[in-house]
Amino acid sequence: MAEFIIMPKQGLQMTEGTIMEWLVGEGEEVIADTPLFEMETDKLTISIDASASGTLLKIIHDAGAVVPITEPIAIIGEKDEDFSALLGSIGAPAAAVAESAEAVQSKEAAIGTAAVKAPRTGRFFASPRAKMLAEEKGIDVADIDGSGPEGLVIEKDVMDFAFNFEAMPGTKTAATPLARKVAELENIDINGIQGTGVRNKVLADDVRASASVSQAPVQMVQQLDEELIPIKGMRKIVAERMKQSLGEMAQANHRITVDMTNSVALREQYKAVGRKVSYNDIVLRCTAKALTEFPMMNSSWTSEGIVLKKYINMGMAVAINQGLIVPVIKNIHLKSLDQISKESSELALKAKENRLQPEDYSGGTFTVSNLGMFDIDGFTAIINPPEAGILAVGKLAKQPVVSGDEIVIRMMMQLSLTYDHRTVDGAPAAQFLKRIKELLENPMLLI
The missing domain is CATH 4.10.320.10 (E3-binding domain)
Known part of the structure; x- marks a missing residue:
């Protein structure tokens, strides 16, 4: 029995998705739990599997369409099944799609030798394959009368149209x-x-x-x-959330410089015994411990009051081709440095390969953003709402510093804390940042 395929909801904050590409064409077989189409959400691009097996009878929204969640995007059912009533239930002209597959093929054959057609006016539709072929041949699909359901321009229409142009060069x-x-x-x-x-x-x-x-x-x-690059998908959501963050929060900033010499030594000790730990992993571990001592930094401002969270879910900003994604290490305060290193590496790889699931990037309570690998000395990050703060991490580099009465070379790094002044005052925010500095300079305190 024919049924709708709907735009699925991926994550609590998702309201719409963009269909990037249909992986199965109309009339083709669909197998349940195999990729059906690619969708871009406000976070990333993912492949969506078919919820049932059958034939893809109708694509309601073509590639590029932005569709609200739970809205029908296609119809799946038995081959040659009449789905006009189902399509009519969403306001589409059912009579225009009542033709069977054989009727459509017959209609295509009948118009195969049609003369060049006048440009079409008003709204029209074309299949992805038809659009691609038309672009290759330099044809405007608006010039073609479609023979598919609802006047849909299909691939054969484009082929017939192109043949007529080449056979009658004087026509156009x-x-x-x-x-x-x-x-x-x-x-x-x-x-x-x-x-x-x-x-x-x-x-x-x-x-x-x-x-x-x-x-x-x-x-x-x-x-x-x-x-002109359309503002959509992840870029659109990032822009909206950053504007919301700056518009709604009283954001303030503190900076501090850290002597990372002992943290560098700690990492070398891990490497000596074959255990892989990054500097960012050490920063994440120290930040998590500091958050247990300064719980207001792990809270959120709401209209009812300040929500103090007894768990720490650490977001780690990762740059990908589509924009910025923040996978989350859940309950990081309960995990060892080895566990943090393993989980952060897995999440970063999944982010770059577009394999993150909604649970991988939701529920964060504090974020760390590291641009040190891009040779950035230091920067000010924007808070990821509804969190109360974000720590920006600069590059690790040798610098001359004063030690007693001498100038020595040390491995130094700059940290910048942006915090919501509605929730946290300046002094405790400064103490929190100083505590992170103490832990990084004396990593044995993590034990």
Whole structure:
């Protein structure tokens, strides 16, 4: 029996998702628990498995669509099953999709030799494969009448359309999308240009060659040098949350410089016995211990009051291609340095490979952001709401420092604490940061 596939909710704060790519096409077989489509959430891009087996009867939302959670995005059922009633239940014109697969194929055959069609006006749809083929052939899908359900332009429509253009070159000039754009900017009739591309297709250089030498081409190049990047998915959410953080919180900042000589020695001791521990792992461990001594730094401001959390879930900011993700080490205050090292490495790898699950990046109570590996001396981080603070970690480097009456070389590192002044006052925040410094300079205190 036909049923809807809905936009799944991945994480408590997710309200919508972007369909990045359908991994199965309409009419193709779907196997339960195998990848069906890729979705971009406010956190990352993940592959979503099919919830049932059958045939993908209808894709309601194509790739690129931003869809609210729980809204139907496709229909799955038995092959050739009538799903018009189900589609009609969400307000779609059921009659337009009542055709069986055989009827659609028959209709495609009937229009296979159709003449070139006039450009379509109004809203229309095209399958991902049709769009890709049209782009390859330099065809605007808006010029094509679709033979699929609801007038959907399918791959065969594009192939027939392209054949007719090549068979009747006088009907319309084949040109690449860029060539059409250049012709539009230069106010040039593209039909009067002899193309140098495959099968006489007009290229952008053909249009430029036909333009008179003037200032206009310079202006055109300047316009074409710009690219508009849509603000969506993770980038959109990061922007919203950072603006929210700065707009709602009274953020203040303290900085301190730490002598990491003893922490460096500790790491070398671990390496000597074959145990891998990073400097960031040591920072995470020291920060977790300091949070147990300064519990207000592990709280959240709410309209009802300050929520004091008796558990410590440490977020560790990780940069990925799509933006920034903060996987969380749960109950870090109960874990050893070895355990923290193992878990942080696993989470960082999962983040870079887009394998994080919602439970991996939710529930954080405090965050550490380290940019030392990028040669950054120090920086001020923005709090990840609803947390009360974030620790920014700079690079570890040799520096001359005064020790008694002498100047010596030490391994130094800068820390910067940003905190919500509504929840924590300046003095206790300074004491908290100083305590982290003491623990890093004397790591034996962790025992």
